[in-house]
Amino acid sequence: MGKLGVVFQREYLERVRSKWFLLGTLLGPLFFLLIFVAPQLMGGRSASSENVAHILVLDATGSRMGARVADALREGYPTSPAPMVEKTSDSELPLAQDRAALLVQHSAIVGFLVLDSSTVAGRMATYSGRNATSMRDVEVIRNVVRQQVLSARMERAGIDPQQVAAFSKLRLEMRTQKIGDKGREKGSGTGAMLFGYAVAMLLYMMIVIYGQTIMRGVTEEKTTRVAEVVVSSVKTDVLLAGKVLGVGLVAITQVVAWIVLSLATMYYVLPIIQQSLGTPEQMLAARAAAQGADASSMVAGIPSISLGAAFALFCFFVLGFVLYASLFAAVGAMVNSQEDIQQAATPVMLLLVSSAIFMPPIMANPGGTLARTMSLIPFSAPILMPLRMTLVPVPWWEVTGSIVGVMLACVAAIWLSARIYRVGLLMYGKKPSLAELVRWVKYAR
Amino acid sequence: MANLVALHHYQQERRATWIVSRVRRPRFSPRTRSMSDLALDIRNVSKQYAEHVAVNDLSLAVPRGSVYGLLGPNGAGKTTTIRMVLDIIVPDSGTITLLGEPHRTSGMTDRIGYLPEERGLYKKMQVRRVLRFLAQLKGVPAKVADQRIGEWLERLELKTAEKDWGLSKIDELSRGMQQKVQFIGTLVHDPDLVILDEPFSGLDPINAQSLKDSIVELKSRGKTVIFSTHMMDNAERLCDSVCIIARGKKVLDGAVEAVRTRHSGRTVALAVAGEWRDTVLPVLADRSLVSRVDDQNRHFEIEVAAGADPQLLLHRVIETGAEIQRFELVLPSLHQIFLETVGARGVEEGMSGHG
Secondary structure, three states: OOHHHHHHHHHHHHHHHOHHHHHHHHHHHHHHHHHHHHHHHHHHHHHOOOOOOOEEEEEOOOOOHHHHHHHHHHHHOOOOOOOEEEEOOOOOHHHHHHHHHHHHHOOOOOEEEEEOHHHHOOOOOEEEEOOOOOHHHHHHHHHHHHHHHHHHHHHHOOOOHHHHHHHHOOOOOOOOOOEEOOEEOOOOHHHHHHHHHHHHHHHHHHHHHHHHHHHHHHHHHHHOOHHHHHHOOOOHHHHHHHHHHHHHHHHHHHHHHHHHHHHHHHHHHHHHHHHHHOOHHHHHHHHHOOOOOOHHHHHHOOOOOOHHHHHHHHHHHHHHHHHHHHHHHHHHHHOOOOOOHHHHHHHHHHHHHHHHHOHHHHHHOOOOHHHHHHOOOOOOHHHHHHHHHHHOOOOHHHHHHHHHHHHHHHHHHHHHHHHHHHHHOOOOOOOOOHHHHHHHHHHOO | OOOOOOOHHHHHHHHHHHHHHOOOOHHHOHHHHHOOOEEEEEEEEEEEOOOOEEEEEEEEEEEOOOEEEEEOOOOOOHHHHHHHHOOOOOOOEEEEEEOOEEOOOOOHHHHEEEEOOOOOOOOOOEHHHHHHHHHHHOOOOHHHHHHHHHHHHHHOOOEOOOOEHHHOEHHHOOHHHHHHHHHHHHHOOOOOEEEEEOOOOOOOHHHHHHHHHHHHHHHHOOOEEEEEEOOHHHHHHHOOEEEEEEOOEEEEEEEHHHHHHHOOOOEEEEEEOHHHHHHHHHHHOOOOOEEEEEEOOOOEEEEEOOOOOHHHHHHHHHHOOOOEEEEEEOOOOHHHHHHHHHHHHHHHHOOOOOO
16 A cells, blocks of 8 residues: 555544544434425424514505505414504604604514505505514515505406405415426426535535645644654655545545435435424415425425536536645645634635625526626636536536636645645744745745 | 663563564665665755755765764754655755665655654544554555554553553553654654654653663664754763754764764863862963863863863962862863854854754
């Protein structure tokens, strides 16, 4: 066995043997289950939350609009304290608003809704309250107002109120299906989105977790001075390579274990959970959460991905890991204590976090310019290109170009990091300045 | 290394087994050995860093099978030199020959055992696994390594009938035990050349003694030992040859006896009865007669000034009427020679970090 193998073996075995690895591997799927299923269940409950309708309706329309909205809210959200209605006029409205605001301040109500002539005209209603920042609550109120304005108009147009009520009792559920290059794909669009998000999140997490594992490992070797013994037996380049490969295989081992465990959880555990969720009050929650994918559609919703795409995903994972791992290793070799490490790692972390920040806008518009640009930039490509690929069909030349870009960035990062690593590992004292770093890179060997 | 003294007889008995268990690698054939009788040959090596010259045109030769001391104040360039020998850093110029071959020959570092000045091991790793890792890094197959590690652990009492520390993690061991493990790590691959950087620093007297025993034992087995130190007493007793370096330059080198003889004739050991101490001090303060005095309270080591006659010094001391217990021309100690050649200036200048 060569020296690379010896280093590789130590890095791999020491980490896989640790109880943290075992714990992480076993709890990982549970964690993912929570991340993906819990928001849906909790989101479902919060839609019928206690106080979404616990508001004051200030009705300055001169019509029955306020009462109608209050009734609709009361009907739609039976668990919430019913809304109150205060009839007022345009001239008294400012005063009424001030009083209402005081009530909100004293927590007598959650908020107040102002309906006036512009509401009847279908332009605007104003809501102020403690939950004004809750998108979901505001959306609920907006929908109710909208529906009542519509009903009022229809009634004025002479349509029978019974009929109007029948019309407006409309609850539309949107089913989605993704169409790719090969036509309709199995599974729902939401499923594909969740899958893409899961893949990107997983890549991001693995790079962050195991990149930092390498960084801390390097700093540990440096601070315990074991590095000095090791580099007298093996070249620093070989040591660095063995570390990155060893820890990389630990990450792959963990992902594979997670996938196997997650699949097992989905097929054997989820059905049991769903059965136990089948009680009446839970059904209510599930109904309110209808716009999200429920657990069963998530299982069926994992899109089939081609072998080529799977290979590309693997490439992105490996390259992205190598890119960031070598940068993290260089940071680890720069610092002299575990305390300095987070600060020194900030530039690398910023590169990584910026990829994560762009995930939501890219999920919203995976074909846009932002998505295309970010998935071609080498530092964000390893995370954002896989995300894009699972959402929309990406031309093969873009994928290839992106991979080549990341490869080149890898070569540059390895070259740079190997030099910093070589010098830094045996350089004690204060943290190097940027100028000193440049000198390290220049004069290494 | 603790308790090696107590273990000495035990070691003598075990040595037979120890040698038998060693694996002879073919490339250490007698033919290779005859190519050079030097274990280490450094010629005109220099290493410059951005701010300073760490090693300046250094040449030295270490005979095979000898104990060699690399002496110098902190920052003299000792560690830099050692790191260049180990191919951790590359010299700017000059050549280094190890065991008859260029030092960058592949596999060369496998034949060297290195104990760095700054010591440490993987804290969370099991002792046996750390040692196996270090042995494998030097090219020893895992099976052979495991067997040797077992022998070493028993030999250094890390494995006894009650407790096998080899199964513990490094950070569960006491400091003394960790030093033993580190020492095993240096020798587990049975190196031909052992380089110890400041091996005595941080050792208690018992461990220091057992380290000395170990160095002697290595020499008796035909190994070459190079160690750096600034403890001259150790060097004077242990080393066959020494090299003193200061500020990156060689000050002097050679066999210890030769070095001392070369500097003899100028050093006088003087002892007077206690109450006469103050009486002789004015004589010793005469700079035309005495260039430096090492005042050890009841004993003076005196360096006679250049051009002055030691006999004249004797006269002057007798004239004071002091009761002389000893007046002898002696071979100077390495300590004296070191102070004389390097001087206080060199010591102070070098106080900035690693030699």
